[in-house]
Amino acid sequence: MAEHDLEKLKIDRGPSAAVPRRRRNWFRYVLIALILLALAAVAFRLTGPQAVESATVTSVYPSQSYTLLNATGYVVPQRKAAVASKGQGRVEWLGVLEGTVVKEGQIIARLESDDVAASLAQAQAQVKVAQANLELQRAELKNAEVDLKRFKILAPQGAIPATQYDAALARYDKAQASLNSDAASIVSARANAQAAQVAVNQTVIRAPFDGVVLEKHANVGDNITPFSSASDSKGAVVTIADMKTLEVEADVAESNISRISVEQPCEIQLDALPDVRFAGRVSRTVPTVDRSKATVLVKVRFVDRDARVLPDMSAKVAFLSKPVPPEEKKAVVAVQPSAVVTRGERKVVYKIDNDTAREVPVTTGERIGDLLAVQGVKPGDVVVLSPGDKLKNGARVTLAKK
Template sequence: MPETDLSRLTIDRRPGTSPRRRNWKPWAIGAAVLLAIAFAVTHLSGEKVVETVSVTTAYPYQAATLLNAAGYVVAQRKASVASKATGRLEWLGVVEGSRVKQGDIIARVENRDMVAQVDQAAASVSSARAELADAQRAFDRSRDLAAKNYVSGSALDAAQARLDKARAGVAVAQANQRAAQVSVDQTLIRAPFDGVVLTKSANVGDVITPFSSASESKGAVVTMADMETLEVEADVSEVNLAKIRVGQPCEIQLDAFPEQRLRGVVSRTVPTVDRTKATVLVKVRFVDRDAGVLPEMSAKVAFLDKEPAADERQPLIAVAQEAIVERGGQSSLFVVAEGRLKLVAVQTGRKINDLVVVSGVKPGDRVVMNPAAGLSDGDRVRVEQK
C-alpha cells in the first residue's frame, strides 16, 4: 500500500495567505484615496460653503400691504354657444382666439329642409293674398249692387264672410312663414355678446344635439368670453375678512408676467363662506387692462391700505437684510460669480418689509446670505444646495 502525503492537508497560516485579507486591502486603499481627494477639493483648495439669495425688485407700496391672497383670472361673462336646432354642423366660421361681435353668425347647422319650408310658407302667403284680393273685389261688387237693391242682404253678408276668411287666411299664412323662418334662424349660431372664442368643441360634420347626451354628438359648438369682464377671484381666509372692503385698492401680479404689476380694486365679495376651506371668495376688478391677460391665469393679489402714488409704483432694487455686511465702515454684499466671491460696496435705502433697497448691484445677482466673518474678496466658494 503506497504511503499518503499528509503534508498537503496542513493549513497554511503564513501571513498574507488568507483569502479574506487578500480581498479587503484594495477596497480600503481605494476608499482612503477617495477621502483624500475629497479633503483636498474642499479644504486644501480653500473652497467654502455658502448660502445665497437673489437680488430682486420691490415696490414701495408693498409696505402698505394688508393681506396677500392667490387666485385665478375668471371671465364674469362667459357662455357655451350652441344651436337650438338639432342637425349636422355644415359651416364653422371661427377658431380659438377669434373676436366676434354680438349677433355675428359664427356657425350654421344644415337647414335646407327648413329653408324649403320657408319657401313653401312664402308661397302660401302669396296664395292667401291672392284669395284676399279676389274676396275684396267680390265684396266691393256686392256692396255696390246691394246699394242699388240688385242683390239681397244675405248675398252681401256672404261676400263679407268670404272677405273676413281671406283676411284670416293671410294672417295664418304669414304666421306659418314666421314660424318657418324662426326654425331657419335657430340653425344659425350667433354670438350672444362681444367677446373672444376660447375653445372650439365641435367641427364641421359633427351632429349638434344641445338638449341630448346622445353618443357621438356635440352640445356646445364654441365657448366664448367677454374679455372686458375679466376679474381675479381670490380666496381670503374668513379671519382676514375684516381687512377687505369694497373699493379697496389692490395690486395684481400674474404668474405669467411676474415683473408686471396691474392695479385693481375690490368689486365685491361672495356672501357665503366655503366651510371646507374656511375662506370667502373676493372678486377683484382690473383697473389696468392688458391684452395678455387670459382667463384661468394664476394671479396673486395684494390688498393695500391706500392707493399708492405714482412714484410708489416704480420698482426698486432690494435684497434681504441678512445679506448686507459691514466691511471697512461700508455696507457691502458678497456677490457670487463663477465660484468666487466679489465684495461689492452698496448704498442702502429704505426698508420694504423684509427687504432693504440697495444700489450697486442688479436684479438676479446671487449674493451670500448671512456671510461669515472669515469670508473675504476673492474666496472660492461652493453654493449650498437645499
C-alpha cells in the same frame, strides 16, 4: 601577542559598518517629514475656509410694505357664452378657430337649412293664397253690396218678392263674414311664415357680443342638437368670451374679509408673467361662504387691459392699504439687513464667488418688509449673512451646514 590585540582595536570601515548609519538617516528623514505634515495640517486648519451662513439677493416690489393680505385665484371672464342654435341640423360651414376675434352679429357657423327653407317657401306661398282669397271675397262683397242696394229700392215698391231681398241680404252678410275670415287667414299665414323664417335664421349662428373664441366644440359635419344628450351630437359650436370683462376671482379666508372693501386698490401678479404687476380694484364680494374651504370669493377687476392676460391664468392678489405710486411700480433689489456691514466709511456686502468672499460696496435704501433695498448687487447673487470682523476681502469660505 600584543600586536595581535592592537589589530582588534581597529575600526572596521567596510560595507557592513555603513548599513546602521543609513538606517538612522532614513529614520531621521521620516521623522522630519511627519513633523512637516503635522505643521502643514495645523496651518491649514488655522488658515482654511471659514464657515459662513448665506442669503440670496432678490427683487421685491415696494408695495409689499403696505400689503394687508394676499390671496390666490384665477383669471375669469365675466361675460362668457357657449354659442349654439335652438334649431337642429348638421354643420355645413364653420368660419372661426380658437383665438378668432369676433364682432357682435358676425356669422360663426351655418347649419344645413334645406328643410326649413322649404317650409319657409311653403308658408310664404300660403300667405299669397290667403291674400288672393281675400281679394276674391272683397269682389264678392262688393257684388253683394250692389245687389242689396238695388233690392232695397225695389222691395218696398213690390217689384220683387221679399224672399229675394232676404236672400240678397244674407248673401251680403256671408260675403262680409268670408272677408273677415280671409283677413284672419292672412294673419295666420304670415305668422306661419314668420315662424318658418325664425327656423331658417336659427340655422345661421352669430356671435352674441364682441369677444374671442376660446374653444371650438364642433366641426363641419357634426350634428348640432342643443337639447339632446346623444353621444354623436354636439350642443354648442364654440365658446366665446368678452376679454374686456376679465377679472380675478380670489378666495379670501372669511376671517380676513373685514379687511376688504369695494374699490380697494390691489396688485395682481400672474404666474405666466412673474415680472409684471397689474393694478387692480376690488369689484365685488360674493355674499356667501364656501363651507368646505371657509373662504369668500372676491372679484378683482383689472384697471388697465393687457392683451397678454388670458382666461384661467393663475393669479396672486395683494390687497393694499393705498394705491401704488408710479415711482414704486418697478421692482428693487433687496437683501437681508444683516448681510450689510460697515467697513470704514463704506457699507459693503460679501458676495460669495467660487468659495471666495468678495467685498462689494453697496448703497442702501428703504426697508421693504423684512428686507433692505440695496444697489450694487443683482438678484441671484449669494452673500454672507452677518459677516464678522475677521472676514476679509478674498477670504475662502464654505457654507455652514444647517
